[in-house]
Amino acid sequence: MSSAAPTASSNSDTDTIMLAARGLFCARDDRVLFKNLNFDLPEGQVLQVQGSNGSGKTTLMRILCGLNDGYEGSIKWYGQEIEDQAANFFSSLLYIGHRVGVAKVLTPVENLRWSCSLKQAVSDEEIMAALKEVGLRGFEESPCYTLSAGQQQRVSLARLIISPASLWVLDEPFTTLDRKGVERLEQILQRQAQAGGSVMVTTHHSLNIPELAMLSLG
Amino acid sequence: MTGKQTTTSAAFLATLKRDLLIAFKKKNDIVNPFMFFIIVVSLFPIGISPESDRLTEIAAGVIWISVLLASMLSMDNLYRSDFEDGSLEQLLLSPHPLFFLVLAKNISHWLVSGLPVVLVSPLLAYMLALPEEAYGTLFLSLLLGTPIMSLVGSIAVALTVGLGSRGLILAVITLPMSVPVLIFGTLAVQSTLNSQSPLGYLSLMLVMLSVSVSLAPLASAAALRISVN
Numbered sequence: 001m002s003s004a005a006p007t008a009s010s011n012s013d014t015d016t017i018m019l020a021a022r023g024l025f026c027a028r029d030d031r032v033l034f035k036n037l038n039f040d041l042p043e044g045q046v047l048q049v050q051g052s053n054g055s056g057k058t059t060l061m062r063i064l065c066g067l068n069d070g071y072e073g074s075i076k077w078y079g080q081e082i083e084d085q086a087a088n089f090f091s092s093l094l095y096i097g098h099r100v101g102v103a104k105v106l107t108p109v110e111n112l113r114w115s116c117s118l119k120q121a122v123s124d125e126e127i128m129a130a131l132k133e134v135g136l137r138g139f140e141e142s143p144c145y146t147l148s149a150g151q152q153q154r155v156s157l158a159r160l161i162i163s164p165a166s167l168w169v170l171d172e173p174f175t176t177l178d179r180k181g182v183e184r185l186e187q188i189l190q191r192q193a194q195a196g197g198s199v200m201v202t203t204h205h206s207l208n209i210p211e212l213a214m215l216s217l218g
Numbered sequence: 219m220t221g222k223q224t225t226t227s228a229a230f231l232a233t234l235k236r237d238l239l240i241a242f243k244k245k246n247d248i249v250n251p252f253m254f255f256i257i258v259v260s261l262f263p264i265g266i267s268p269e270s271d272r273l274t275e276i277a278a279g280v281i282w283i284s285v286l287l288a289s290m291l292s293m294d295n296l297y298r299s300d301f302e303d304g305s306l307e308q309l310l311l312s313p314h315p316l317f318f319l320v321l322a323k324n325i326s327h328w329l330v331s332g333l334p335v336v337l338v339s340p341l342l343a344y345m346l347a348l349p350e351e352a353y354g355t356l357f358l359s360l361l362l363g364t365p366i367m368s369l370v371g372s373i374a375v376a377l378t379v380g381l382g383s384r385g386l387i388l389a390v391i392t393l394p395m396s397v398p399v400l401i402f403g404t405l406a407v408q409s410t411l412n413s414q415s416p417l418g419y420l421s422l423m424l425v426m427l428s429v430s431v432s433l434a435p436l437a438s439a440a441a442l443r444i445s446v447n
Contacts, residue, residue, distance in 0.1 A: 065311060066311075067307060067310065067311070067446055067447070068447055069447060070447065086313075087313040087314075088313075090311055090312060090313035091223055091313040093311060095307065095308075095311055097304055097307055098304070099302070099303055099304025099307065100303070100304055101303065101304035101305045101307060101308040102303060102304070102305075103236075103240060103299065103300070103303055103305055104299075104303060105240055105243040105244055106236070106239065106240060106243070110236070110239060113232070113236075114232050114233065114235075114236040115305070115308050117224050117228060117229060117232040118224070118229050118232070118233075118308060118309065118311075118312040118314065118319075119223065119224065119312065119313060120222055120223050120224055121222045121223070121224050121228065143243075
């Protein structure tokens with residue numbers, strides 16, 4: 001679809017490049033989603049991926065995380081191929097997709113205890129504090145099937161607060177959030193950028209984040 | 219924020235604990251295959267004959283086939299809901315070797331679906347008039363065989379978890395792969411009934427179990443990566 005090479009406008013060329021994509025090409029069912037896609041993601045940058053429905057935003061996010069290998073081109077993590085340092089890359093990565101990774105029969109605490117411990121050691125106090133921060137106080141011990149879609153989204157977003165990961169890849173994290181939730185998530189993203197971490201986020205919202213970089217698909 | 223990375227064994231234990239917790243909360247998933255197993259076995263004396271001579275002959279086969287069918291029922295729970303709610307993606311993105319995380323899920327699956335069947339098998343053997351001296355062999359053969367079925371079945375489930383309508387495909391893949399286990403399991407019991415030592419067959423099953431433990435999770439892990447692609 002997109003023949004012109006989309007480029008990310010970044011104002012911080014001198015910063016350390018965390019993630020660099022060169023010449024990405026991806027086609028699905030004879031339909032080219034993107035070709036010759038280049039972008040850099042420096043440390044401390046929030047990069048918003050834009051594009052119409054079906055333009056390949058989710059596919060791009062999954063490619064970056066290594067969940068989808070149906071692409072051509074190179075993706076480098078601090079100048080090295082990701083395959084050469086997979087464990088290192090995966091411990092620095094936090095991905096939240098459309099399916100938020102919250103088991104319905106478990107409580108928010110039980111969910112976070114597992115999903116966080118796949119990466120780093122986490123205490124119950126940290127989990128409680130994170131749930132409180134995303135506005136789920138009082139729901140810590142309710143099974144997730146009793147929570148609304150927005151609240152389940154918040155359970156997965158609590159991982160952002162706990163996680164020390166330097167790269168966040170978030171696919172439509174704003175969809176089910178209320179206005180207050182959106183504001184709070186924007187603050188969380190900003191805090192991550194200020195701490196030197198990077199965020200790639202797909203959304204149709206216009207984000208209220210200073211120094212936001214854009215990447216347009218389609 | 220401590221940010222200390224977990225050890226692989228901690229991630230293994232966390233996954234095992236989580237899956238056991240989910241199984242405990244979704245009791246249907248445990249109880250249904252177990253009840254199915256007991257019902258299928260109890261139908262044979264009614265349908266064939268209550269005479270103990272005839273039942274003794276088929277007892278081992280009946281129990282083994284019922285175990286296989288019951289395991290088919292429970293297999294689907296292994297990755298299905300994780301795939302649907304996105305937990306599977308989180309599992310794949312862990313920095314720890316997927317081998318151990320898949321193994322943890324397989325062990326948990328065996329503990330909730332295989333072990334209860336093994337434990338109740340002497341009772342059903344009694345119902346099918348299996349001579350007492352064969353109880354031990356039946357128990358041991360099931361103890362070795364059911365984990366193999368969980369491990370091998372896991373590969374098939376991992377391969378098919380991304381498919382919308384799976385229908386019988388799971389059974390078509392899994393059942394042929396389970397045939398060697400079925401053969402050796404029933405042969406072990408038969409040889410005990412013929413006053414021969416079942417050790418040969420049991421040790422073959424032990425070999426099959428060791429091979430499955432060391433290789434099947436690798437295949438499951440690769441299959442899962444393909445399925446989420």
